[in-house]
Amino acid sequence: MTRMSITNTPKTATIDDASLIGRTLARAFDDDPMMRWFFPDDATREAGLGRYFATIFTRQYVHHGVCEHTKAAAAFWVPPGAQDKAVPDAETIQELAEILGDRAPLFRQAAEAAAGHGPQEPHWYLAVVGADPAAQGQGHGAALLRSGLAKADAAGLPAYLESSKPSNLPFYEHFGFTVLGEVQLPGGGPTLWSMRREPRRPADA
Template structure:
């Protein structure tokens, strides 16, 4: 039996489900393995990390959607400044990250410096449970957000921390803008941009 992959709006009540899904999705992500090097504790740490940024940032100032096996956090134009971690969020994330908190802050600053100045939609997080790979969960969430940006005539920006995902994003029209080496000996990030789809003639 197929698993439904129609995007639904995520609310605060979905935090544990969203956190658990994204923990599975990012278990093999180079950047998250750098932040959570202890394999035995990684799943719990990732779950807390994603639940925290969801409830304190993106559920409040973004557009969050999920399926039964994937989740995505989008930030609309004009809300980027609001979606950054406040002091309380930073404190909570620091407790979760432990001795990697300093590296996390430097990495976040490095990534933030790459963002475009033009109005845009920002795809902050997207991930699917590897057990559901090939069932279209991530693609459904990606199409949903891209349709929203296209309707507004705006580009979309993201940073990929996993080189294997670059071809997938390129398939959806993204272009790699460069490569950013994270400070402190961290892995690379690839900023990517997708322009809005052309509007049909007469629209």
């Protein structure tokens, strides 16, 4: 077994992984159009993103989602039945507002716009997936995506995600996602692509 295959094997994330996950996702999303819109200052973006991802992980997804990570990537999934619980509570919203500063109103508007286009059917929602660019091409993001999709397939349910990075769309399409539509985020924000994947039988995966 190669070292690469060991380090990109998904593991369940726990609260103790918050700092590592925050740092990993900060690097992964440094060039993401939506995150650059929320954190426009190059000098403070990495620190802000690290706090943002650590916060939503510790306050939301580790409690109500399925969170996995490798040595260089992390993913947060929300299964059906948990999606109402994964919505930020008042304390989380306040904490995120402090992290985002004057961009907090744009964040709220973007979240509302995206939620308005989400599917009504039961589904597995991929809230976040990202890999450290230093480990690009080593299969970390793909391993996490396969792991979550296997759970959706086992339940016979579709998967759904949004992406603001056009170059990521072919990656998701490779795993069976198709673009449902585009959402132009308010306030001059970037475009968000919503994507859906039909469940597959084991023989089709």
